[in-house]
Amino acid sequence: MNNSEVDNQLGTLSLEQLNSLQEKLKLKAAEKKQAIKAASKVPPRSQSDIEKLAELQGLDLSGLMREISKR
Numbered sequence: 719m720n721n722s723e724v725d726n727q728l729g730t731l732s733l734e735q736l737n738s739l740q741e742k743l744k745l746k747a748a749e750k751k752q753a754i755k756a757a758s759k760v761p762p763r764s765q766s767d768i769e770k771l772a773e774l775q776g777l778d779l780s781g782l783m784r785e786i787s788k789r
């Protein structure tokens with residue numbers, strides 16, 4: 719989906735629908751941020767925990783390792 723398709727779909731929504739969509743997106747972003755925060759507080763115990771942590775941050779395993787080394 720490119721920008722013009724998104725613009726066309728959003729253009730058909732009412733102001734109330736757009737506000738509702740914005741609130742849902744904010745809530746979803748806050749939930750994801752909280753999940754990342756919670757996952758990074760507990761040390762990973764298995765390979766799947768490490769993969770889940772990487773996935774929550776939108777990284778692959780090598781990207782996660784680079785991110786950890788920056789800290």
